[in-house]
């Protein structure tokens with residue numbers, strides 16, 4: 008094979024693997040087995056090792072903690088992980104109840120549980136220690152993901168000495184809360200990464216990551232729901248759940264012991280509406296016969312137990328009309344198609360728009376003008392189109408074609424090798440990109456400029472007052488023009504000027520993040536700033552030097568060198584330097600960010616909207632604070648997020664420990 012052929016083969020593999028990753032995580036519709044995927048990934052890896060000069064820096068083998076399935080060790084399940092029969096209506100459930108009555112008579116109880124929408128996991132404990140965590144796999148054998156599972160702080164590594172058996176297996180569901188899913192997906196969007204279709208895929212993708220350090224950063228949770236032991240420790244499933252709780256496992260408080268099928272139906276009815284108030288997704292209810300002796304009597308079919316069944320809620324789906332497809336150009340130039348729909352009610356809200364992700368999705372749906380489409384609301388904020396009702400397609404309807412030119416500035420769109428999104432390359436001249444970049448710069452996580460909002464930036468741009476970030480610092484000379492803007496009084500102008508002036512004190516890492524360099528998110532900006540110390544070092548750094556910095560991979564390094572190769576960007580930085588912005592790390596920042604929390608102790612519990620628990624921990628520790636593992640009277644603060652455990656909550660209340668929010672913590676650090 009010539010080098011050209013090898014390069015072609017490598018490009019083909021990159022394209023294929025990216026498409027499969029997209030099918031799996033975004034569309035939730037894999038078209039290839041994990042094993043086949045791994046084989047292709049290995050082949051690409053081998054070729055890249057052999058021909059490093061031909062390797063694509065964006066190759067799926069290079070993704071930092073990428074979402075690629077690696078080969079984990081396969082472990083046989085001691086007790087097969089069966090699935091559950093599904094029911095969809097009352098009659099199915101009454102039939103299930105009749106079948107049970109025929110075998111065990113009328114005297115029995117049911118346990119009703121939520122059906123958590125995540126991935127099932129089997130945990131083995133020996134002598135009170137977690138020794139193995141295995142995925143369901145094909146039911147008889149799964150992947151050993153112990154190292155990754157050990158990063159979940161909801162799963163105990165060691166049990167308090169108690170009466171747990173010397174060896175047991177416990178099963179449960181690992182999942183991600185919606186708030187965390189939305190936050191992380193927004194971050195991925197900002198970084199131009201593929202977004203996950205729903206929290207389940209995000210959780211499953213996380214558990215199968217190569218890098219446990221990355222897993223630790225993604226907040227996952229776990230409910231446990233069944234126990235397997237060699238001899239029965241408990242008489243009933245309900246008692247075993249109470250036992251598990253005492254041994255330190257997280258059991259749902261929404262599980263109920265009920266007396267007959269009418270109570271089961273009432274439970275199902277209750278959660279049909281209430282499920283949207285939970286902070287995580289459920290896709291149904293699981294109904295189990297309570298007594299272990301009766302379970303044994305009922306036994307199993309080849310695939311599932313006869314003593315349990317699931318009731319699946321209908322997907323919240325409606326049919327509506329596609330009015331038109333519009334295209335949004337983001338700050339990084341990515342062009343995202345959006346379906347504008349005839350407004351329709353879905354899961355309590357009016358839906359007018361649905362995301363179409365990118366060109367591949369339009370192709371997958373084979374969308375035509377005026378199509379009647381099915382819209383579904385899952386974990387994500389924006390609903391998505393699942394399918395087209397072909398019976399209602401009009402004769403002669405035109406196919407929807409993704410544009411070849413930017414709908415905003417007319418530049419020819421480009422798609423980089425191995426990427427799914429098309430980009431407008433005109434970053435200095437395309438209006439939504441210019442506006443988006445300035446909006447990003449003033450945003451809360453970047454320069455946090457008080458008195459300026461997204462709409463104001465748009466107005467300023469349209470009036471020709473700002474075209475670059477640096478123009479913000481010239482606004483003070485344009486007071487007369489500013490006064491002519493509607494609803495922009497003297498007070499607002501004064502506030503804004505103060506905010507802009509104060510932003511000159513924002514630390515280097517915030518300025519760096521604010522520049523909006525592709526793939527340089529908040530965390531990367533911090534690592535870079537502390538790694539290079541000042542902007543001149545960063546501008547002068549070579550690709551090879553950049554990749555030696557912690558967490559900076561090839562893709563980020565390439566984006567940084569490309570950014571600084573443009574003279575417009577260097578001009579901007581020089582102007583910002585003249586205005587007095589911070590372009591170097593302060594010496595005291597390098598040592599310890601501050602001493603503001605020295606002597607203070609914190610426990611972090613729950614799920615947070617803006618930061619992961621890892622990030623909050625880092626923040627507290629780098630400002631001198633200490634993280635404690637449990638709540639005691641000595642604890643100074645409980646940093647409480649959404650859905651914190653009830654026992655922690657009650658204990659902290661009893662001991663009068665102050666509860667603080669993310670915002671309170673930031674106030675303390677100001």
Ligand code: IVH
Nearest residue numbers: 089090091120121122123126127180232293
């Ligand atoms: S019990 C014999 N309880 O649903 C099967 N499963 O469709 C025993 N699931 O593989 C499973 N919540 O991943 C059980 N409360 C719950 C559950 C639950 C979610 C999942 C689990 C299982 C699948 C079966």
